[in-house]
Amino acid sequence: MSLKIEPETVRGKNIYWIKAQGKEESTYIQTRFSGAQLNSVALAIFLTMAKHLPHNLGFIILDDPTQSMDHAHKEALAKILSEEMMVKQVLIATQDQEFLDLIRDFCPKDMKRFMIQEWSVKGPLLQA
Numbered sequence: 001m002s003l004k005i006e007p008e009t010v011r012g013k014n015i016y017w018i019k020a021q022g023k024e025e026s027t028y029i030q031t032r033f034s035g036a037q038l039n040s041v042a043l044a045i046f047l048t049m050a051k052h053l054p055h056n057l058g059f060i061i062l063d064d065p066t067q068s069m070d071h072a073h074k075e076a077l078a079k080i081l082s083e084e085m086m087v088k089q090v091l092i093a094t095q096d097q098e099f100l101d102l103i104r105d106f107c108p109k110d111m112k113r114f115m116i117q118e119w120s121v122k123g124p125l126l127q128a
Contacts, residue, residue, distance in 0.1 A: 078102035
């Protein structure tokens with residue numbers, strides 16, 4: 001499957017339709033995909049743009065990126081993010097323990113990792 005972005009102008013405003021293209025058919029993801037599938041598409045577009053567009057940012061921030069995802073999608077995302085962690089700082093806010101375990105499994109053991117254990121007016125309490 002591949003993604004295709006089709007721009008359209010309606011009443012003077014630009015609209016961008018995202019289509020999933022298979023071997024024989026295509027479909028608009030906004031009307032056919034589940035919440036998890038929409039999140040996967042959004043992450044694919046975001047991570048591709050972060051990797052290939054010129055910018056000076058050395059980090060990626062994701063807030064609860066695995067909403068409604070099954071294990072296979074969580075595992076694929078953990079693998080991709082572990083590769084990104086080799087060249088960028090990656091900050092992930094999540095309460096998804098399964099995803100955290102996958103991140104730990106795929107990250108190099110000597111890589112610095114921190115978890116915010118608690119947050120107060122004094123600031124975050126970090127655990128290495």
